[in-house]
Amino acid sequence: MFRQSLRSLARVNKFAGVRTYAEAANSDVLKLSLALPHTAIYNNKAITQVNVPGASGEMGILANHVPIVEQLKPGVVEVIEEAGSTKYFISGGFVNVLPNSKVNISTVEAFKLEDFSAEKVKTLLAEAQKNAASADEAVSAEANIQIEVLESLQAAGVH
Amino acid sequence: MFRLGATTAARFASAPARNYATLREIETRLKSIKNIEKITKTMKIVASTRMGKAQRAIAASRVYSSGDKEFFEVSETKAPEEQEKTLLIAVSSDKGLCGSIHSSIAKNARKKLAEIPNADVVTIGDKIKVQMLRTHADNLVLSFNGIGKEAPTFYESSLIADEIAKLGSYDRVEVLYNKFLSSVAFEPTYVDSFTAASIDASAKLSTFEVDEEASSTAAVAQYSLANTLLAAMSEGYASEIAARRNAMDNASNNAGDMINKYSILYNRTRQAVITNELVDIITGASSLG
Numbered sequence: 001m002f003r004q005s006l007r008s009l010a011r012v013n014k015f016a017g018v019r020t021y022a023e024a025a026n027s028d029v030l031k032l033s034l035a036l037p038h039t040a041i042y043n044n045k046a047i048t049q050v051n052v053p054g055a056s057g058e059m060g061i062l063a064n065h066v067p068i069v070e071q072l073k074p075g076v077v078e079v080i081e082e083a084g085s086t087k088y089f090i091s092g093g094f095v096n097v098l099p100n101s102k103v104n105i106s107t108v109e110a111f112k113l114e115d116f117s118a119e120k121v122k123t124l125l126a127e128a129q130k131n132a133a134s135a136d137e138a139v140s141a142e143a144n145i146q147i148e149v150l151e152s153l154q155a156a157g158v159h
Numbered sequence: 160m161f162r163l164g165a166t167t168a169a170r171f172a173s174a175p176a177r178n179y180a181t182l183r184e185i186e187t188r189l190k191s192i193k194n195i196e197k198i199t200k201t202m203k204i205v206a207s208t209r210m211g212k213a214q215r216a217i218a219a220s221r222v223y224s225s226g227d228k229e230f231f232e233v234s235e236t237k238a239p240e241e242q243e244k245t246l247l248i249a250v251s252s253d254k255g256l257c258g259s260i261h262s263s264i265a266k267n268a269r270k271k272l273a274e275i276p277n278a279d280v281v282t283i284g285d286k287i288k289v290q291m292l293r294t295h296a297d298n299l300v301l302s303f304n305g306i307g308k309e310a311p312t313f314y315e316s317s318l319i320a321d322e323i324a325k326l327g328s329y330d331r332v333e334v335l336y337n338k339f340l341s342s343v344a345f346e347p348t349y350v351d352s353f354t355a356a357s358i359d360a361s362a363k364l365s366t367f368e369v370d371e372e373a374s375s376t377a378a379v380a381q382y383s384l385a386n387t388l389l390a391a392m393s394e395g396y397a398s399e400i401a402a403r404r405n406a407m408d409n410a411s412n413n414a415g416d417m418i419n420k421y422s423i424l425y426n427r428t429r430q431a432v433i434t435n436e437l438v439d440i441i442t443g444a445s446s447l448g
Contacts, residue, residue: 104226
């Protein structure tokens, strides 16, 4: 009786081992690394799809996507996994898709969309719009960048 | 022979006086060593507590910079062979008492400058700046300080990258930093920060679809310089903290050894002084009686 249970245990283990190898070799799985300079949100994690705010327009990336390099605007990165989707707002950065279905998104800051306060966005936007009219070129340039980020935050539907 | 005897007698006569002096001397020295031990022990504890944070920073920055690295690997980006205009960025920090962290960077930088004497040098950190000024003052074009008190941030590295971008264009940019191998080992390492021209010249850049209007290779190059600097600074920071912890550990051990030696010497000398005084008293008493 003992011997039997030992054998079934061994079989289960063997099966598990085979499965991991098969998964690693499978290039139909999209692997995502979403990294900030101070922390990594995703590190080589298998996901279904990721939507990114590219400089040339929003795009969805699935497995076996053609390799690309693209700059990102401030906007929403949506990570779709089997369990559901998570939305992050990023401050801009770069995405590169490698030939082996691997996506690297590097950005300076990223937070979950639900962590933003809509009121704060509104007040900051009002302030930035005031500064944008400033005679000082540096101040108005900075304010214009702020407006771009805040408006895309509003467009993303922060409540 | 008589003269010789007289001098030895004189030496003996002055011996007790010298003993008193050395006793005081040993006492002060013992005290100062004990104080040094306290300081080195505290510095070691401070370094140990920072170590965890520095290692976490390194782990995050390794994931972060792996994105760029993989892209350059696939596109087979290479630095140009002929080194016409080279920029060497030496990354170290402001504070000493951490073993050979700064001198190993300086040594490697000098070796590089012997190969390419007309290279420009940018230093990050006061210690390396001083070392470079001593031998290659003409090559030094820019230096930064105030970095490395805390774990480096992207804000710092992007500010540095901005200043470096103002220097003009270079054919090749190399970053020299201490790579963190383990808590007891580091290794001075060069890493290329690829310029826009070398990215454009990559053999397999055509593998990737690059939207020319939306994102240029110049932007990629600029961003990757900031990333490379951040990675170099985090590695250097962790190496420095680890080296400081080891240096302070060794210093505390040495101080402990010296304290043992000096306490034995102190006790022995005190005993000798007491014995001498007793001999004096007994001789005096017996000569009276």
